[in-house]
Amino acid sequence: MAKANFEVPQLQQYAEVPAIEPGTMSHSKPFVAKPEHQEPLGFPGELVENWQEKALEKMGDLLQRYRSLRVYLDACVKCGSCTDKCHYYLGTRDPKNMPVARQDLMRKVYRRYFTLAGKYFPKLVGAEDFTKEVLDEWYSYYHQCSQCRRCSVFCPYGIDTAEISMAAREIMDHIGIGQKYCNEIIGKVYKIGNNLGLPGPALADTLEGLEEDVFDDTGVRVRYPLDQEGAEILLVTPSADFFAEPHVDGLIGYGKVFHEAGVSWTLSSYASEAANFGMFIGSYENMRRVAQRIRKAAIDLKVKRIVFGECGHAWRVAYSFLNTLAGPWDFLDPRYPVPQHICEFTYELIQQGKLRFDKSQNDDKVLTFHDSCNVARASRMGSWPGGQFDIPRAVIKAVCNHFYDMDEETIRERTFCCGGGGGLLTDDLMELRVKGAKPRVEALNNVMREKKVTHMAAICAICKSQFTKVLPYYGMEMDQIVSVHQLVSNAIILTGQRTEDEAA
Amino acid sequence: MSFLTVVYAFLFYVAAAVLLAGLAIKIAQYVRTPAPLKIPTTPAPVTQSGVVFRLAREVVFFESLFKGNKWIWIFGWMFHFGLFLVTLRHLRYFMDPVWLPIELVQPFGIYGGIAMVVGLAGLWARRFLVDRVRYVTNKSDHLILALLVAIGLSGLGMKFLFHVDVVSVKDFFLGLLRFQVQPLPADPLLLLHLLLVAILMIVFPFSKLLHAPGLFFSPTRNQVDNPREQRHIADWAKRLEQQE
Numbered sequence: 036m037a038k039a040n041f042e043v044p045q046l047q048q049y050a051e052v053p054a055i056e057p058g059t060m061s062h063s064k065p066f067v068a069k070p071e072h073q074e075p076l077g078f079p080g081e082l083v084e085n086w087q088e089k090a091l092e093k094m095g096d097l098l099q100r101y102r103s104l105r106v107y108l109d110a111c112v113k114c115g116s117c118t119d120k121c122h123y124y125l126g127t128r129d130p131k132n133m134p135v136a137r138q139d140l141m142r143k144v145y146r147r148y149f150t151l152a153g154k155y156f157p158k159l160v161g162a163e164d165f166t167k168e169v170l171d172e173w174y175s176y177y178h179q180c181s182q183c184r185r186c187s188v189f190c191p192y193g194i195d196t197a198e199i200s201m202a203a204r205e206i207m208d209h210i211g212i213g214q215k216y217c218n219e220i221i222g223k224v225y226k227i228g229n230n231l232g233l234p235g236p237a238l239a240d241t242l243e244g245l246e247e248d249v250f251d252d253t254g255v256r257v258r259y260p261l262d263q264e265g266a267e268i269l270l271v272t273p274s275a276d277f278f279a280e281p282h283v284d285g286l287i288g289y290g291k292v293f294h295e296a297g298v299s300w301t302l303s304s305y306a307s308e309a310a311n312f313g314m315f316i317g318s319y320e321n322m323r324r325v326a327q328r329i330r331k332a333a334i335d336l337k338v339k340r341i342v343f344g345e346c347g348h349a350w351r352v353a354y355s356f357l358n359t360l361a362g363p364w365d366f367l368d369p370r371y372p373v374p375q376h377i378c379e380f381t382y383e384l385i386q387q388g389k390l391r392f393d394k395s396q397n398d399d400k401v402l403t404f405h406d407s408c409n410v411a412r413a414s415r416m417g418s419w420p421g422g423q424f425d426i427p428r429a430v431i432k433a434v435c436n437h438f439y440d441m442d443e444e445t446i447r448e449r450t451f452c453c454g455g456g457g458g459l460l461t462d463d464l465m466e467l468r469v470k471g472a473k474p475r476v477e478a479l480n481n482v483m484r485e486k487k488v489t490h491m492a493a494i495c496a497i498c499k500s501q502f503t504k505v506l507p508y509y510g511m512e513m514d515q516i517v518s519v520h521q522l523v524s525n526a527i528i529l530t531g532q533r534t535e536d537e538a539a
Numbered sequence: 540m541s542f543l544t545v546v547y548a549f550l551f552y553v554a555a556a557v558l559l560a561g562l563a564i565k566i567a568q569y570v571r572t573p574a575p576l577k578i579p580t581t582p583a584p585v586t587q588s589g590v591v592f593r594l595a596r597e598v599v600f601f602e603s604l605f606k607g608n609k610w611i612w613i614f615g616w617m618f619h620f621g622l623f624l625v626t627l628r629h630l631r632y633f634m635d636p637v638w639l640p641i642e643l644v645q646p647f648g649i650y651g652g653i654a655m656v657v658g659l660a661g662l663w664a665r666r667f668l669v670d671r672v673r674y675v676t677n678k679s680d681h682l683i684l685a686l687l688v689a690i691g692l693s694g695l696g697m698k699f700l701f702h703v704d705v706v707s708v709k710d711f712f713l714g715l716l717r718f719q720v721q722p723l724p725a726d727p728l729l730l731l732h733l734l735l736v737a738i739l740m741i742v743f744p745f746s747k748l749l750h751a752p753g754l755f756f757s758p759t760r761n762q763v764d765n766p767r768e769q770r771h772i773a774d775w776a777k778r779l780e781q782q783e
């Protein structure tokens with residue numbers, strides 16, 4: 036069990052809503068970005084002198100550019116439906132982690148400066164001056180929201196707290212107090228091409244190593260190409276896929292699927308990152324700049340299709356925003372949606388009977404599936420609403436004999452966040468991450484006991500990293516979290532593959 | 540013409556003007572503000588008619604609230620449905636002759652009035668009993684509930700205890716519609732009812748009552764899920780592209 040210098044929540048059999056306990060997480064705040072993290076993104080290096088004026092100016096600007104912000108700040112009736120829906124509230128009991136209370140941190144400022152009621156009757160409507168204390172609260176609690184949108188499912192007006200915390204982070208960036216983790220990473224993408232700062236030659240090495248591993252394993256020469264001009268498909272995948280477990284097993288799986296499909300494909304060293312942290316900090320300009328790299332790679336490599344690897348928020352940006360940010364994609368093959376998810380790609384081949392599997396290769400596992408928030412509530416796969424739930428499950432069931440879902444209240448569009456999304460996957464927020472994982476781990480724990488589940492599959496780099504780190508705090512094993520295409524990789528029978536006996 | 544009549548006539552003209560102008564300005568603001576990104580809460584409809592159907596379910600059944608919390612849903616729906624029936628029943632003060640459907644709904648309107656008050660009482664109780672809801676409640680939230688309960692009770696009081704001359708009330712309001720001021724009966728309960736209604740009309744565009752128009756402009760609910768098929772781009776974002 037991992038050691039913690041805070042209290043790890045007790046798992047319960049029946050999820051219960053805790054009583055509020057004000058202030059339990061008011062100490063939580065991520066490291067503040069240094070000038071060298073701020074400036075490459077176009078933000079001031081440190082808190083500007085007239086910060087209040089600048090912040091209100093930015094808020095006014097966002098209110099005119101984002102209908103969501105304007106409507107959501109006006110419309111909330113404080114009904115309470117969202118109050119018990121956030122995993123951070125459930126895990127920390129801090130009432131400021133209730134979605135509506137999180138919104139209120141901005142709403143009280145909005146009301147004070149942008150509405151008649153708040154200008155003349157601030158006490159009545161809960162309006163407050165934008166003081167340094169309020170700003171500190173913003174920094175703390177807008178970095179306790181993983182932008183998972185679970186609250187928006189249950190709000191009668193669809194109020195999406197993620198929109199509010201993105202706007203808050205954008206405002207804070209513009210007055211010079213950004214979050215180190217996100218802004219440093221975006222800087223790395225600009226400078227090197229991916230979040231982890233892996234340069235091209237290191238990628239080439241890694242991919243070569245994978246080819247050898249797969250050859251040793253199967254006797255088949257599966258290729259993992261980089262910067263191959265004229266390939267049909269550009270694969271854009273989170274950089275964690277290049278080396279960390281269990282991510283890399285997923286990448287091995289994608290390669291095997293492409294190999295069996297008989298299509299040529301390539302990775303790009305220029306756009307070697309599917310993640311787009313511009314979304315987490317609510318910066319349209321930075322999100323666009325990161326997304327444009329994919330357009331450039333697609334043009335330079337003359338590909339016809341774009342496929343995304345397993346990553347949750349990347350798939351949101353890809354599915355929902357890429358056409359907006361970096362489209363139109365009229366130079367690609369119009370027969371395929373742009374972009375496609377690797378699960379869609381694999382699913383289609385399975386439907387056509389083009390892949391052969393030996394499901395028994397996964398018989399050492401009993402699986403469940405974690406719906407990642409951004410895939411579940413902010414995007415889609417396939418042509419029907421809810422395809423994002425059906426397709427990954429269909430892929431898993433095609434390659435595994437034993438699969439059980441977790442409690443209905445905790446999957447599909449009601450899925451609980453892993454606790455590390457939205458730019459919070461950093462060690463300086465460990466307490467928040469462990470506590471925020473509680474509702475998901477609780478549901479996992481229940482199927483582990485009732486159905487003897489051993490592993491949980493996911494299609495998101497952040498979820499995988501988060502669980503790898505957090506499960507040990509709850510007395511579970513870090514390798515209980517697996518990639519969906521890792522399972523595919525285990526079971527797929529490559530054409531001409533050595534049989535077990537030959538290998539032995 | 541009594542002084543009271545003139546005051547109330549003036550009050551209702553002002554209230555109506557504030558309500559209509561306030562709502563018009565707010566709605567114009569919502570219409571003009573773009574939604575630069577596709578953010579429907581998925582699974583979402585993939586066609587425009589699907590979106591209309593989704594919004595209709597939200598307005599009529601409070602679908603998302605139903606998923607979220609059954610108690611709020613029961614009381615909230617009772618209140619709003621009651622309010623809806625009451626509103627229909629009240630239309631008789633503003634038309635002559637009265638349409639048949641409005642005629643038919645009259646008896647139900649009374650149950651609506653009762654349902655409305657009971658629903659409000661339940662919603663109000665939650666604001667005291669549930670610690671999470673208490674935490675997010677402002678004074679204004681109590682005041683709006685108080686206002687609506689007072690309107691409901693004063694209305695029911697007229698119906699069941701102190702009857703008023705509803706024909707004269709109707710003449711007064713029909714007169715206002717034609718810009719002629721007719722005498723208003725001076726029953727205290729009626730004057731209270733009407734004063735509170737005027738206050739409600741005035742606060743509407745400045746308060747959380749904007750949830751009613753707001754729902755229709757909520758991008759998580761009113762967008763079609765088709766970002767791969769159709770490029771969605773806001774004017775200000777297009778300008779970013781042209782700068783290059």
Ligand code: HEM
Nearest residue numbers: 112114191597598601604614615616662683684748751754
């Ligand atoms: C399109 C029309 C409307 C829709 C869809 C709608 C929907 C809702 C919903 C879902 C709630 C939250 C649940 C609840 O607390 O009842 C709510 C609350 C509320 N609505 Fe409406 N509403 C509409 C029109 C109105 C109107 C015209 C009024 C005003 C007289 C009103 C007054 C209220 C009040 C005061 C609350 C808060 C109740 C509380 O404090 O808990 N609504 N509305």
Ligand code: HEM
Nearest residue numbers: 625628632648649652690691694695697698703705708736
């Ligand atoms: C200008 C607008 C209004 C006028 C002239 C008006 C007038 C009246 C009158 C004369 C009655 C007594 C009916 C009777 O004795 O049969 C009444 C009842 C009532 N009013 Fe209003 N009212 C108005 C607006 C409202 C509003 C906006 C609400 C709710 C928010 C409301 C809620 C009620 C209720 C619940 C009753 C009792 C049930 C019923 O008789 O329908 N009224 N109103």
Ligand code: SF4
Nearest residue numbers: 121180181183184186
């Ligand atoms: S978006 Fe997710 S993390 Fe943020 S307030 Fe809503 S439920 Fe909580």
Ligand code: SF4
Nearest residue numbers: 111113114115117190
């Ligand atoms: S569910 Fe929506 S309207 Fe209700 S309190 Fe939460 S944000 Fe406000």
